[in-house]
Amino acid sequence: MRHNDMRARRHAAYWAFVVHRLSGLALAAFLPFHFWALGQAIHGEAALDGFLRFADRPLFHVAEGGLVVLLALHLTGGVRLLLIEFGPWSGLRKDLIAATLGAGVVAGLAFALALLG
Numbered sequence: 330m331r332h333n334d335m336r337a338r339r340h341a342a343y344w345a346f347v348v349h350r351l352s353g354l355a356l357a358a359f360l361p362f363h364f365w366a367l368g369q370a371i372h373g374e375a376a377l378d379g380f381l382r383f384a385d386r387p388l389f390h391v392a393e394g395g396l397v398v399l400l401a402l403h404l405t406g407g408v409r410l411l412l413i414e415f416g417p418w419s420g421l422r423k424d425l426i427a428a429t430l431g432a433g434v435v436a437g438l439a440f441a442l443a444l445l446g
């Protein structure tokens with residue numbers, strides 16, 4: 330029987346893969362709700378305003394911040410993968426993994442700053 334080699338899981342690229350998959354799935358799960366919320370506009374201004382007022386609470390703002398971070402991580406992680414896949418081979422690019430994490434932190438802090446401003 331074949332066993333997973335746990336050494337691979339200690340590599341930063343494995344965790345970059347986990348973050349990319351989980352963020353991709355979370356973004357895909359969020360999109361139908363997002364379209365539903367925008368679709369409220371079809372029922373008129375009042376319906377959309379009603380939902381926006383309902384969503385104007387801390388729990389939703391924290392979740393929105395999380396989504397912004399997930400999108401930043403998925404976007405920069407995706408660009409890293411495209412560079413690896415289509416560029417000349419130059420390793421698993423831990424520098425790009427670090428840049429991806431940095432972009433996630435920056436996006437989260439910028440979102441928090443915009444909320445406070």
Ligand code: HEM
Pocket residue numbers: 349350352353354356357358360400403404405406407408410411
């Ligand atoms: C913002 C720009 C985006 C970029 C640059 C991007 C890039 C990528 C790339 C390159 C992959 C393939 C990863 C691989 O080779 O294994 C991928 C996978 C994926 N993406 Fe995106 N993506 C973006 C936005 C999104 C959005 C908005 C969603 C959700 C609606 C999404 C959902 C997914 C999912 C579910 C996967 C499969 C993950 C896996 O199999 O591990 N992506 N993305």
